[in-house]
Amino acid sequence: MRLATFNLLHGRSLSDGTVHADRVRSTVADLDADVLGLQEVDRAQPRSGGLDLTVLCAQALRAPAHRFAAAVVGTPGQTWRPWHADADIAHPQYGIALVSRFPVLRWQITQLPGAPIRSPVLTQDEGLLLLRDEPRVLLAAVLDTPSGVMSVGTTHLSFVPGWNVRQLRHAIRAMRALPGPRVLLGDLNMPAGPVRAFTGWRPLARAATFPSGSPRTQLDHVLADPRGRTDLGRVVQVRTPHPSVSDHRPLVVHLDR
Template identity: 75%
Template sequence: MRLATFNLLHGRSLSDGTVHADRVAAAVERLDADVLGLQEVDKAQPRSGLLDLTAVAAEAMGATVHRFAAAVVGTPGEQWQPWRSDDDNAHPLYGIALVSRFPVTRWQITALPAAPIRSPLYDPENGLRLLKDEPRVLLAAVVETPQGALTVATTHLSFVPGWNIRQLRHAVRALRTLPGPRVLLGDLNMPARPVRAVTGWRSLASKPTFPSFSPRAQLDHILAHPRDLPALGRVVQVATPRADISDHLPLLVHLDRP
């Protein structure tokens, strides 16, 4: 079984700054993942051609099931507000998604509140800026694989140091209510050492993923609780394939499950 996580940067290419469905589809198809967690996902956004990027990824994977979970309504970096209810779905949305080739028997969405204050963030194009943090979400699914049920979750945590640790603790607590084995995929906006210190979970894939053009840090992770490792099986491949989109590399792990 192949699990992957990919921060899409809403499908934008760093080479020309544009978004094309075929580039997103090619990057996803190259992963050949059975379950894929996506972050920075647009839905009906003008900046990405009104595409439903979750649906684009699902078609490229040949996946039977997919779900998008909105974190904000509007466009990050411009005008936005927290997503509150299905009434907001008539507007441009931004969030995370899970795509699966296997059936899903249960979904769970957990809200992860934003940091309460503006925080500095370095933008290569605009320098140091004080930004309002966005709310985040955890999207989890109980997936029925040929080897049995598996809980897979994805999230994209805050860039604010310390606050992302608080969100990660909240996410791990939420996953305790779902059946094991459990795997967390996502852009956690922190390196491996604090992730392990906070959660006790083990990394299934250790490779730098950011920035994509010269990766130096691992911000994207595939994690499992130590008790779940025997049921998940042996890791036979870890990869960070190159893609024509995003400032993150996708992270892929191939498991030989018993």
């Protein structure tokens, strides 16, 4: 079984700043993941050509099960509002997604507490900005795999120190309500040491994932709940391939489960 997490940066290439479906499709297909957690995912956004990136990634992996969970309606960095209801589906959306080659027995979406303050963020184009933090969500699925039932979740936590810890603990509590073994995939916006210290969950991979060109830190994680960890099997390979899109590297963990 291959588990992967990938912050897509809405499919944008750093080489020319554009989004092309073929680049996204090729990058995701190369991961060959059975379960893929995605962050910074666009749906019907003009900046990404109106693509449904969740569907595109599912097609690339030939995965029949997939779900997108919107965090905001509108475009981050421009005009947006928190997502509230399915009525917002007619507008551009942005959030996270989970793609699975295995059947899904149940989906669960959990709203995570958002940071109420603006925080300084160093951007590539405009320098230091005071940015309003976006709402955050946890998307989880109970999967029917050939080795039995397991639960996998994905999330993209706040860049605001302290608030991301609060969100992570909230996500762990929500995951613990689902059947084990349990795995959390995502861009947690904090390095491996604090992640393990604040959760007690075990990292299945230690590898730098950001920035993609020359990774220096691990922001992207594959975590296993120690309760039932042995049922996941042994890690036989870890990959962080250089993508043709995004400023993060995907993190792929191959288990012998």
